[in-house]
Amino acid sequence: NLIHDEYFYHLQISSNGLVLVVSLYDNIFVYHYNERDDTWSIDSRLKFVDTSNILRFASSADAVTIATRIGNRTHVKRLEDSHDLLSCEDNQVPFNFTMKPDNFPRDNLWYVISKAMFFGSTQAIEIDANSEPITKSACLEKNTTYTFHIMDTYGDGVCCEWGYGDFALYWNHQKVLQSNSSSFKKQTLCLSQPQTLNFSILNLELYSYSSDIEWDIVNSKSISLLRHRGSRAIRDFNFGICLEMNECVHLGIRDTSGKGTPYTVTRGDTSISNGNTSFYLDSINTGDCTVCAEGQTLLEFSFFTDYTPAETSWVLLDSNNTIVLQNGDGYNTNRYYHNQTCIPDDECMTFASIDSLGDGGMMYSLKIGDEVIGNRGKFHTGSVEREKINCQNTTCSPGQVLFEIDLVTTDQPELLSWELRDLNNITILAGSNYTTKNRYYYQEECLPATTCLKFWLLDNSTTIGKIYVITWNGSVIQERYDDKFNEFFEDGDC
Structure with a gap:
């Protein structure tokens, strides 16, 4: 209410600030209100005559409702903003979202996302119920698919059990979604201009979602489409994204505690995956993804980098120690990556993940077909984690023991060599003639059982930072990622 020059005015503004x-x-x-010109203009289309001075006003997310009484009759008029005041370029489409939360705004999360942009709330909405409403207007590019997603963790929407709020979404001047004072847990809408129905919605629902949990949805090039991390407040959360009908995407969910968390993944009306058991990293594929030819099986390697992604590398070797597949460059911090290839069903292959700092920080999952053969939260040795694929366990003859060495060369591999000797200093195995810098090598041999092993690693280069792991009879007896030029150790009764 306002008194000015002895006149009494009654004022009411809509929650989005656009109707007065x-x-x-x-x-x-x-x-x-015209946001583009920053001006107010009177709406000459609305006429109110023969009214009494008995008025009642109520505001909502996108309108002011006026109730007037004439004699014994009451008239209710909802004054909505037409949203045609947001003027966009010909290659753009106007978008407007207004929301007046209920008494528990922390139950809500909303966002708009495309492959090129994101805006909205990345965590639960951090405002008081009596605060100003949320308003977002933008001119968005045409010929692009956008996802609008809104959720309520309690499940009553923005109304009903804990106060009354509402929201309205306008797309190209048309109201396409509103709360209607009804309960909901999640609503996802695919927006495009021109509008098309060739979409499917991928929905992820996480239960007991905490700060230990992080997930990322990437395309076939490992480009992130949507990602999020939980918070200290443990609660149920859900997320949605619009995809082309048969688009292939990969979802990675990691739990740094290794306990795992219950979750469901659906695409359209189809259930894709349910998680509940302990895991460090779950990897889920959906859409038209790689199909291998007869006699081949799909091998998938998925991982989350840590705070120092430059230390991360990996390689797949065939039975001749030839590189079949290896990492690319430019990994980002704490991001999810997915790689896959078709491998022969009958060939023994070696997969190795390498951490050049030796802290084993890369969390990964390795799958062949539907079988998970490696799911690590931290490397056993700190520097190298090796997985054998399609291989029979090497069985040595009586009186022999299996010797294995994992080795990563330096910048001058030709100056690197090693020898393995017995109690009498007799060389029983040696390695040299390395030609490729910063390359992973694996070698295994059945050697005579001995009570004493002596190992020399010789490096006459000026580079430092070697990585090697020695395994004897299935047990790691030496592992190094230090900066010494030459290395010697002995094991057993020498």
Whole structure:
């Protein structure tokens, strides 16, 4: 209410700040705000005559509702902003979202996302129920698919059990979604201009979602489409994204505690995956993804980098120690990556993950077909984690023991060599003639059982930072990622 020059005015503004109603005795004036020009203009289309001075106002997310009484009759008029005041370029489409939360806004999360942009709330909405409403207007590019997603963790929407709020979404000047004072847990809408129905919605629902949990949805090039991390407040969360009908995407969910968390993944009306058991990293594929030819099986390697992604590398070797597949460059911090290839069903192959700092920080999952053969939260040795694929366990003859060495060369591999000797200093195995810098090598041999092993690693280069792991009879007896030029150790009764 406002008194000016002895006149009594009654004012009410809509929650989105775009509709203003002013009453002066029996006269009612409605104004609309033009965001582009920063001006208010009177709406000459709305006429209020023969009204009494008994007025009632109520605001909502996108309108002001006026109730007027004439004699014994009550008239209710909802004054909505038409949203045609947001003027966009010909290659753009106007978008407007307004939301007035209920008494528990922390139950809500909303966002708009495309492959090129994101805006919205990345965590639960951090405002008081009595705060100003949320308003977002933008001119978005045409010929692009956008996802609008809104959720309520309690499940009553923005109304009903804990106060009354509402929201409205306008797309290209048309109201396409509103709360209607009804309960909901999640709503996802695919927006495009021109509008098309060739979409499917991928939905992820996580239960007991905490700060230990992080997930990422990437395309076939490992480009992130949508990602999120939980918070200290453990609660149920859900997320949705619009995809082309048969688009292939990969979802990675990691749990740094290794306990795992219950979750469900659906695409359209189809259930894709349910998680509940302990895991460090779950990897889920959906859409038209790689199909291998007969006699081949799909091998998938998925991983989350840590805070120092430059230390991360990996390689797949065939039975001749030839590189079949290896990492690329430019990994980002704490990001999910997915790689896959078709491998022969009958060939023994070696897969190795390498951490050049030796802290084993890369969390990964290795799958062949539907079988998970490696799911690590941290490397056993700190520097190298090796997995054998399609291989029979090497069985040595009586009186022999299996010797294995994992080795990563330096920048001058030709100056690197090693020898393995017995109690009498007799060389029983040696390695040299390395030609490729910073390359992973694996070698295994059945050697005579001995009570004493002596190992020399010789490096006459000026580079430092070697990595090697020695395994004897299935047990790691030496592992190094230090900066010494030459290395010697002995094991057993020497």
